[in-house]
Amino acid sequence: MTPTGVPAGTDHPLEVRPVTSKRDLKRFITLPRQIYAGLEGFVAPFDIEQSSLLHPKRAAIFQHADIQYFLAWRGGKAVGRIAAIMDSVAIQHWQGPIGQFGALDCLPEQAVVDSLLNAAEKWLRARGATTMRGPYTLSCNGETGIMVEGQLAPPTLAMPWHPKGLGDCLERAGFTKTKDLLSYRLDLTPDLQERFKTPGQIKMGEGRFRDITTRPMVKKEIVTQAETLRQLYNDAWSQKDNFIPLQSHEMAALMKQISPLLKPEHYVQIDRKGEPLAMALVLPNLHDITGDLNGDPSPLGWVKFGYRMMRHRFTSARVTLLGVSHKVRGTMLGALLPSLAIMELIKRADRMPYKWVELGWIQEDDSGMRNLAESLVPKAHKCHRVYEKPLD
Secondary structure, eight states, rough: OOOTTTTTTTTTTTTEEEESSHHHHHHHHHHHHHSSSTOTTOOOOHHHHHHHHHHHOOGGGGTEEEEEEEEHHHHHHHEEEEEEEEEEEHHHHHHHEEEEEEEEESSSSSSHHHHHHHHHHHHHTTOOOHHHHHESSTTSSSESSSSOOTSSSOOTTTOOOOTTTTHHHHHHHOOEEEEEEEEEEEEEOTTHHHHHHGGGGGGGTTTTTTEEEOOOOOOGGHHHHHHHHHHHHHHHHHTTTTOOOOOOHHHHHHHHHHGGGOOOEEEEEETTTEEEEEEEEEETTHHHHHHHTTSSOOOOHHHHHHHHHHTTOOOOOEEEEEEOOOOSSTHHHHHHHHHHHHHHHHHGGGGGGOEEEEEEETTTOOOOHHHHHHHTTTTTTEEEEEEEOOOO
């Protein structure tokens, strides 16, 4: 960056081209760690992790979505990227030709942002989209939103990082905010279980809640439990803004990626008379063991990674997929279930080596979940924003 804050080399012409070669696909996947290198707060994700999200042969979304990648070029150097997405599942669920964009990464330079958005918009218009929404990488069930706050907070798994000012560039390009997604850092202090009280000191398996039980993850049953989790997730999140149902092949791909990280205590499923009603999943924070390996490890780096994985050298985690079935939504039980799920996870803290966990994403207008999080943590430490623009 120059002293004025304008990226160097802006005198060269800017060009946006679709990704059509294997070489450019690799460049697209690895671009963030190149353009954000040296920025305070940025930690490069593993290339192999990003490849599982973005490579057409590895990302499950390509089974039901038409996706085009674009790279912005200046002076022979890639300076930005974006994906344009027409997802048949999203269009059917949202009941309208809503196109999406995602994987938006560049420095906050208006000319680059405008060029990338224009290329995606033109591609989406040609396929009948009347609205452009995002960013999603490559689905709202993946990395979601532009980070507008929290650039200096520790990175967590599946939470995108962007430099300050990128969201402002979207607004200047005609996009408006649709939703903020909040994340809270919860330090697992020794007194946490004592501080966190469920209403009325309710306990599962006792009194009026004697038929409420909890179920951990069982490795031998992981395929069956993954499908239960998918159905419960789709049920619990069906009324949320921007939700898209998670498909069975997407869940299978997700479990293939995360199962090496998981232990039985990472999953809470709450049943009533054997019927699943609520769930919560803890994902160990991969950045804890990859953050110093720079995205593309050397042979020695891979040895370090394997050892850390084997020894479970994680110090933080993310609580995700926390939700409640529509069957009890709006009832006293439904209101209590998130607290019971969090309490169950807190009870298991001594079996998990984490110093803190992140609670997110929580939609800004979800008062129930925000009240639960803010009873333990007064203020969110990260905010990701989803934008939209009409194309009519």
